[in-house]
Amino acid sequence: MHESTSPVALVTGANRGIGREVARQLAERGYEVMLSAREDAKAAQAAAEVAAQTGGSVSALTLDIADPASIASAAERLREDPGRLDVLVNNAGVGTDWGVSGTTPDFDAMDRALQTNFYGAYRLTVALLELLRASSHPRIVNVSSGMGGVAEMGGWSPGYRVSKAAMNAMTRILSTELRDEGVLVNSACPGFVRTDMGGPMGATKSVEDGASGIVWLATLPDDGPTGGFFRDGSPVAF
Ligand SMILES: NC(=O)c1ccc[n+]([C@@H]2O[C@H](COP(=O)([O-])OP(=O)(O)OC[C@H]3O[C@@H](n4cnc5c(N)ncnc54)[C@H](OP(=O)(O)O)[C@@H]3O)[C@@H](O)[C@H]2O)c1
Numbered sequence: 287m288h289e290s291t292s293p294v295a296l297v298t299g300a301n302r303g304i305g306r307e308v309a310r311q312l313a314e315r316g317y318e319v320m321l322s323a324r325e326d327a328k329a330a331q332a333a334a335e336v337a338a339q340t341g342g343s344v345s346a347l348t349l350d351i352a353d354p355a356s357i358a359s360a361a362e363r364l365r366e367d368p369g370r371l372d373v374l375v376n377n378a379g380v381g382t383d384w385g386v387s388g389t390t391p392d393f394d395a396m397d398r399a400l401q402t403n404f405y406g407a408y409r410l411t412v413a414l415l416e417l418l419r420a421s422s423h424p425r426i427v428n429v430s431s432g433m434g435g436v437a438e439m440g441g442w443s444p445g446y447r448v449s450k451a452a453m454n455a456m457t458r459i460l461s462t463e464l465r466d467e468g469v470l471v472n473s474a475c476p477g478f479v480r481t482d483m484g485g486p487m488g489a490t491k492s493v494e495d496g497a498s499g500i501v502w503l504a505t506l507p508d509d510g511p512t513g514g515f516f517r518d519g520s521p522v523a524f
Pocket of ligand 1: 349484
């Protein structure tokens with residue numbers, strides 16, 4: 287275990303897109319970043335590139351959040367080194383049923399969305415709670431989507447929508463139960479961001495702007511909000 291006292295942040299699905307930019311912005315702010323990806327080589331390459339870009343401390347971690355065994359071994363690795371965790375950004379996500387009608391759902395695709403976007407994020411959070419509880423300023427950011435907001439929910443892509451609505455429920459449940467321990471848990475919608483996910487659908491928002499609202503929640507002061515759902519720092523309806 288090394289001796290650094292910088293806060294430690296884990297970002298999932300950080301080899302590309304919004305997650306990679308969140309990792310970059312946190313490294314730039316002096317966080318020791320555990321950059322995770324489901325493929326070893328992609329994690330290693332992205333971690334080396336982000337470290338070179340920022341001059342920060344960025345380590346690669348292999349983590350497939352849809353695989354409980356991968357979650358268990360990543361949690362074990364974090365307990366050994368660096369042995370601390372202050373921030374968890376549950377960013378990894380998949381869209382499996384874009385444009386599918388809710389009247390003719392593809393339940394296999396819905397299950398795949400739930401396994402990653404909901405169960406994966408929830409299992410990982412629970413596996414890391416012991417480390418987070420030991421932090422003086424623990425923060426959990428669940429990267430959700432306006433498409434998961436029940437108050438303004440529309441049609442189509444039912445698997446993706448339900449998986450993000452479930453993730454938002456997890457935010458409310460855990461923020462309520464962990465409030466007295468000082469663990470701040472919030473959902474973030476990055477907006478419609480030009481990544482491999484959003485780009486083909488015509489998104490124009492930059493990854494820098496999409497990531498900044500997530501980084502804001504990851505770096506909240508102790509009197510910051512918990513149990514909220516935010517886009518660009520402003521509340522959105524659950
Ligand atoms: N882009 C948007 O407009 C938008 C809008 C609202 C919400 N979001 C949310 O923002 C988050 C990031 O999206 P993005 O636009 O950056 O998407 P992206 O470019 O498609 O990147 C998704 C990332 O998640 C990773 N991932 C997928 N399944 C995984 C698994 N089982 N375990 C670990 N990592 C996994 C991918 O890894 P691989 O490279 O291995 O596939 C990739 O690194 C997602 O949760 C998404 O739902 C995005």
